[in-house]
Amino acid sequence: MASFLKFLCILGLVVVLAGVSDGNGECGKTSPDDEAMKLAPCAAAAQDSNAAVPAACCAQVKRFGQNPKCLCAVLLSDTAKASGVNPEIAISIPKRCNFANRPVGYKCGPYTLP
Template sequence: MELPTKFLCLVGLLVLLSITNVESAGECGKSTTPDNEAIKLAPCATAAQDEKAAVSQSCCAQVKKFGQNPACLCAVLLSDTAKAAGVNPEIAITIPKRCNFADRPVGYKCGPYTLP
């Protein structure tokens, strides 16, 4: 029951950001923001809160897209939207490893965290 509430909060925040039309050239490009991109990680909600939770294929697929740009991946995982959804950044940064990505950005500094 808690997950749908968090998801609705994410959607609400996304709508609010869309209404304000925030546009800037940031880590994820100039047509989007990390907060807007964070909504795409909804399939990762459980895996980003519990390091023992299984990581779904849909979560791995989304993280793989972000993994092409480690700066964007970090910005998304540390975004206000992710925090509002209850994402634990220390656990979330382990998702690329838990998805068994051979080409993950090992050692990349993600704020105060380092990607394993």
């Protein structure tokens, strides 16, 4: 009986690890840091709420804007922080791009998407 329980525990651990290591995170197989690199056109808009949001920025944000987990992971990523992104301002970009189907009210860390 003890051997069977040990087997079940090991099997459960293998199943959990297989689910974690499939390479799919908040943004699929791409890391949030890699996605953040693609948001270079958003730099000024992510630091100043009065700055115009360029069309190139809106196009990039729209790519993953329907996936609020990915959007949050990107905006809160180390790459975004290192580039001076202010998350409180950056989360307003989907609204400033006038996306009708943006994830309004989604909790993004300590911030809420407007």
